[in-house]
Amino acid sequence: MAQAQQGQGGLASGLERGNVVSPILTIDSDKVFLDSAFGRRVAAELEERGNELAAENRRIEAALEAEELELTEMRESSTPEAFRALADAFDAKVQETRAAQAAKGRAINDALDREREIFLTAAAPVLERLMRDADAAVILERRSVFVSANAIDITAEAIALLNETLGSGQAPKQD
Numbered sequence: 001m002a003q004a005q006q007g008q009g010g011l012a013s014g015l016e017r018g019n020v021v022s023p024i025l026t027i028d029s030d031k032v033f034l035d036s037a038f039g040r041r042v043a044a045e046l047e048e049r050g051n052e053l054a055a056e057n058r059r060i061e062a063a064l065e066a067e068e069l070e071l072t073e074m075r076e077s078s079t080p081e082a083f084r085a086l087a088d089a090f091d092a093k094v095q096e097t098r099a100a101q102a103a104k105g106r107a108i109n110d111a112l113d114r115e116r117e118i119f120l121t122a123a124a125p126v127l128e129r130l131m132r133d134a135d136a137a138v139i140l141e142r143r144s145v146f147v148s149a150n151a152i153d154i155t156a157e158a159i160a161l162l163n164e165t166l167g168s169g170q171a172p173k174q175d
């Protein structure tokens with residue numbers, strides 16, 4: 001009886017707040033991350049880093065093209081051996097530069113993965129709270145569910161509650 005009353009109390013309080021009440025809930029985890037204040041902050045930071053890298057790549061490309069043009073012009077006035085040495089050195093420089101820039105791109109992707117992991121760890125208690133409020137036993141990834149009622153999707157509630165509890169996830173700046 002006490003359990004039934006507790007369940008009904010949970011049901012009533014869940015309905016009063018507009019929460020879903022169901023043993024199974026669904027969520028779009030990508031949308032939760034990308035549409036949350038935390039995810040928007042991460043996306044903006046990584047977009048800025050990506051734009052900086054793209055600008056750097058364009059500058060490097062222009063410098064390498066100019067260097068290649070100089071090298072081409074030197075071909076006629078150089079011996080084949082001397083030109084081959086210069087061309088090989090230039091090729092090695094291009095390969096090293098490509099590898100370095102590719103590593104910077106991977107670092108941006110790795111940062112996204114790390115931030116996503118931090119977000120999911122911080123989001124776990126919030127999602128557990130939503131589960132408790134709905135008397136749910138499980139939250140499933142919406143994309144993994146073949147068919148479901150829209151009523152059990154808690155994506156919007158999760159975003160709202162995460163924004164309320166985590167915000168952007170960035171520590172306040174100290175003066």
